[in-house]
Amino acid sequence: MRGPAPSQSRDEIVDAAIAMADAGGIGAVSMRAVAAALDTGAGSLYRYLSSRDDLLDLMADRAAGELRPYPDVTGDWPDAMLVIARRQLDLYRAHPWLVEILARPAALGPNSLAWFDHCLAVLRPVPAPATAKFEAIAMMTGVVSLFARSESAGPPPGFDGIDLAAFPDLVAALTAPPAPAARRDLFAVTVRGVLRGLLDDAG
Template identity: 80%
Template sequence: MSSSIWSRPAKGSRGPAPAHSREEIVAAATAMADADGLGAVSMRAVATALGTGAGSLYRYLSSRDDLLDLMADRAAGELRPYPEAGDDWLGAMLRIARRQLDLYRRHPWLVDLLARQSAPGPQSLAWFDHCLGVLRPVPAPAAAKFEAIAMMTGVVSLFARSEQSGPPAGFDGIDMTAFPHLVEAATAAPAPAPRRDLFEATVRSVLRGLLTDAA
């Protein structure tokens, strides 16, 4: 099993002098994913974008998985500067979650990387460390804080994926006779009060429920 990309030098020691830095490679791959999705990113495609051969990239990376890990961590660096906690840890975590959602909007392919098993990079670890710092005043076990941060990320990814998918399909052409509750809900008059911020309500409820109940 090969070592983690984070434990290896940024470039190999053999062969001719490298023409591109690891950062240039990752930036090119990120631009490609932003434009055409993660499926467009391959070692050969990135090499072509840089005007070099695919084989040359293996002086910097062992595989496409290495490249994906570097892309994810580079994107995590965009979460800086981190929102400060102050006296309101819940409000600070909500600001962090909103920044995450904005990140996923800029880089929709990040949502597809969340399920991958990979070693976190320095930017991802710095973000997680900051979240734990924000939660330091909360009298809950460390395990509960880890779970809360992970669940917050899960909520953010669900909202991001929902935005990417667009509005749900309607019921045109479907006989709804057997689904009276759906019909009632779909045809109900809108509430007079303005709709609440569902993202904020969900993030606050998840964090408060996990951390307050665990205290």
Template identity: 75%
Template sequence: MSSSIWNRPARGTRGPAPAHSRDEIVAAAMAMADSHGLGAVSMRAVASALNTGAGSLYRYLSSRDDLLDLMTDRAVDELRPYPEISGDWLDAMVRMARRQLQLYRAHPWLIDILPRPTAIGPAGLAWLDHCLAILRPVPAAPTAKFEAIAMMTGVTTLFARSEAAGPPAGFADIDMTAYPNLVAAFTAPPASAPRDLFEATVRGVLRGLLSEPPPP
């Protein structure tokens, strides 16, 4: 198995000097994903955008997976500067989650790229380290903190995916007489002050996982 992209030099040492840097390749791939989706990103397509041959990219990367790893970490680096660690830890983690949601809105392809198994890069490690710094006052085991961060990311991804999918299909053409509870829910008056469902969910997940001490 080849080593992680983070442990390999930015380009190979054999052959002529490459015309492009690894950073240029990643930037071109991200621009392509932003415009046309992750499926449009291939070694050949990125090479074409850089006016070079696909084979030349293999002086920098061993596979498309390397490219996806680099794209992910470059995007995660946009989470900086991190929200300040101040006040209540739960408030600070909600700010981190909101920053994540904004990132997914800017780069919708991250929703599809993050679930794949990958080696975490420097920016990802820095983000995780900052989350742990926020959670330092919380009297929970490190494993519980890692689980809470993962669940926060999962919730944020779910909301971003829902936003990208758009509103669900309506029920206008469905006979609802057999579903009285749905009818009652749909015809109930709206709340005077609708709550922020994203924040409420993130808070609920983090509070539930971290606020209660583990059983003896």
């Protein structure tokens, strides 16, 4: 009897690994654990995957598919890129483990390549070289990951047991009354500032 097609088995493996990472973090994902979740042996996974890194690449690319549908490329490019960045942030909120694997070398899959292609389509009107656009996209992703990490880390620790007398400017900043103006959207300001700073000067 002929077994399942490799693409179907690979999809099942990736689905199981993502569910495991969502529930217990990326550290919970191992070839043995994923095989156990699928009620099979770890050796059978190597028929479709070369290594755990291969699995992580597939997981990241599958998650990148959730960034669709992409925003319209017409109109103001910073507005479109900000929408893309917000969707990235929502994706990292849904799958916090994605931020943890960003720094590792990765093989880009079709969903990730489609996302990069769309970003370049949005930036098509910008008179900057392709290298500057790639740098801007990478820096935007870095900013998004920083905000995602900050959210997942929770509030900063307090200063119990520390004599703050030696830090007068810090004390003054912490005890200053709040500014009357409405709180600004720091995420939007940062993303726009990074993109414009890199691309306006590169044209």
